[in-house]
Amino acid sequence: MTYGLADVVNQRRMIDESPAGEDFKTIQRGKLDALLALAEATDCRRVRLLGYFGEDSKPCGNCDNCLHPPATWDGTEAARKLLSCIYRFHQNGGQRFGAGHLIDVLRGKVTDKVTQYGHQQLSTWAIGAELSEQQWRAVLRQLISLGHVFTEGEYHTLALADTARSVLKGEVQLLLRVPSAAPKKGRTTRVASGKTRSTADAPDLDFEAQQRFESLKAWRAEVAKEHGLPAYVIFQNVTLAEMARQHPHSLDELAGISGVGSKKLEAYGREILRVLDAS
Ligand SMILES: [Zn+2]
Incomplete structure (x- = not known):
């Protein structure tokens, strides 16, 4: 979703200057706020959207923010x-x-x-x-x-x-x-198949962390295939990226990463530490 400061200001002004009653304007402002908050969200959009309707939920693993953590x-x-x-x-x-x-x-x-x-x-x-x-x-x-x-x-x-x-x-x-906004060359280079380069998945990682991230994703793909599950069910990209960034050296450290519950720690913890140390 691309928009600029002027769009936000204009939308607000259109509401302020409309001849509608104050109650209606308050509702419109609330809707605009919710929309903008959704656009600016850095976490799961589905969680945000359901939260807006008063429902608690877990990250969906399918929205743009889950698939490509900003x-x-x-x-x-x-x-x-x-x-x-x-x-x-x-x-x-x-x-x-x-x-x-x-x-x-x-x-x-x-x-x-x-x-x-x-x-x-x-x-x-x-x-x-x-x-x-x-x-x-x-x-x-x-x-x-x-x-x-x-x-x-x-x-x-x-x-x-x-x-x-x-x-x-x-x-x-x-x-x-x-x-x-500033489209830098090669940042999200689209190849012929329409897939983006995997480096765009976690653009805030330094070079070494990016290597670890790639190794973790390759490991996850194997596990997912083995169990016949979608990859994000094993771990979401955002969790793998955090593992790559923090580079934990023990199960305790690994357990401190958001998205690593006790069951997953028990099932995959040692494997993850091995992958991290090998990459
Ligand atoms: Zn999501």
Whole structure:
């Protein structure tokens, strides 16, 4: 699902400006939030969807996130910087600004507007130079999707929602998808059969971890064939990727990985450790 910050802002504005009653608008906003949360989800989409209807479930092993766990990064610190910056704007004369200026200030980019408002004096000036403009847009989009930031007026100026406080205090961890917008050559090279290269399955692994991941998948394919089961029933990709990343050396360490229950540990634990050590 590909969409940008402008889409989110436009959808919200269409609801805000529609002539419908407040009750209806509240429902529409709730639906939009749920849709955006689903789009940004880094875990099983089916679990999310059923959760939306109040039903508990286990990862399905079949949705795009289960089959190809998205690369994620911990955006908690970035989100806190962004929210503090909006807070500082507000504190500094009650001014509100849009996404472009906010990102310029975070990245320490001197513009006419920065000079005009003296924003180089803000404590949040240039605190986010480590992220690109595109990365900041992704952080902001997800904060808007999650309802911590909202936009106002015709200039889409940014304001903090009450829930932003919990993020600022560090009470909420934000796991963000690595933006896939910039299509890099070879990242998800499609071959003639329509299958993606397996390296796209766990793009956040380093080279050695990727090797371990491939070995684990080959081992899983054998086990699945032996038992006549679909591979994901043995272990899901996300679990194998985590094993490859953490490289446990004992059954205890292996047991600490999410998705490795006691039955699977007993059935496959030693085999997995052997595969990991051999690769
Ligand atoms: Zn799933």
